[in-house]
Amino acid sequence: MSLRLLTAGESHGPELAVIVEGVPAGVEVDSDEIDGQLERRRGGYGRGVRSTKIEHDHAEIVSGVSGSRTTGAPLALRIVNRDFANQPSAPVPLTTPRPGHADLAGATKHGHSDFRVVRERASARETAARVAAAAVIRPFLKEFGISLGSFVVAIGAAEMPIDLGRFTAESLRELAAAAEADPVRCPDPAASDRMVAAIDRARDDRQTLGGTFVVFAPGVPIGLGSYTHWDLRLDGRLAQAICSIPAIKGVEIGPGFELATRTGTEGQDAILGSPDKLVRGSNFAGGVEGGMSNGQPIVIRAAMKPLSSTRAPAQSVDLRTGLAADPPYIRSDICAVPAAAVVGEAMLAWVLAQSLLERFGGDRLDLDLAGFREASANPIPGVRG
């Protein structure tokens, strides 16, 4: 059984609906943990009124759990949209498409004359559903020793210095722990101050900001993904999943873009130690070699564009009148990079769980773990280590 996620619901509809299929039986489900992840997504300095004042998300588990454990049947969750209650009873149709949004392409694709119809589903509100789904699967990953984390590296031009190919599992965990207590989820206090100041300036200038964040996963066993089929390559799947987050325009595995400037020798991760205990000299590969996890932490950096809804005027055309028009400003975040990092964790969790289940079964947690232990004890038949 493969792991599948289906989300439904409009941004200002009554609720978001989530169906998760393929979670093995026996995985502990903790409702508070799911809500805790939703709370992380809601936060971050620079968010708008909806996130800070209106939504306090709670995921109600509707099916697929008995006691506190998954049954192997599909899980259904619902997240009520509190902002639904604030909707005008007769909303004004949106006829001037907003640049940088799904409005024009979506309306053309489906033949809608009111762009609100597109906006309602294209909105990043949908990512709350993804975060809830991933929160269900995170305890499963934990059983296999996999942890996840993230931190913000840049907001606009304010950046913390990092060396993407040299992080260890410990240093990544420390950075993520420090980020958790920071208003922009940046572990470097001086850089964080600059980021907060940049967001304040952007607000004053009626602008928005993007930035970059790192998501990572230590403890991933060797061999998730595949070198035999293009569509099962772990790096390809990770890039797709991270790029599927609204406003993400760039993804690198490890220091991908910096690697392009190095020689072959400079870009290698030396294989050191003995067959009993092999270690790697660096992690320029970002934990993926040949489309498979290589036992090193998975390290990904993603780039988020500046949010397209600004209070400054934008150029567009009112498709009802045919005249040039400034599209209506719709309440917006100034910066959502800290929230996007949490969504990035969710997407990383999702792809890793999919790949784990493909490798180790998927009906029962105990059997999956037995297969995993067997594979760990006997990595290459006939070879020591």
Ligand SMILES: Cc1cc2nc3c(=O)[nH]c(=O)nc-3n(C[C@H](O)[C@H](O)[C@H](O)COP(=O)(O)O)c2cc1C
């Ligand atoms: C957590 C999160 C919050 C977002 N909030 C906003 C927002 O308030 N205003 C905005 O213009 N875009 C926001 N976006 C980005 C838009 O949803 C996205 O740019 C738009 O749907 C078009 O998709 P694209 O940028 O991937 O092409 C947000 C994205 C994320 C991940």
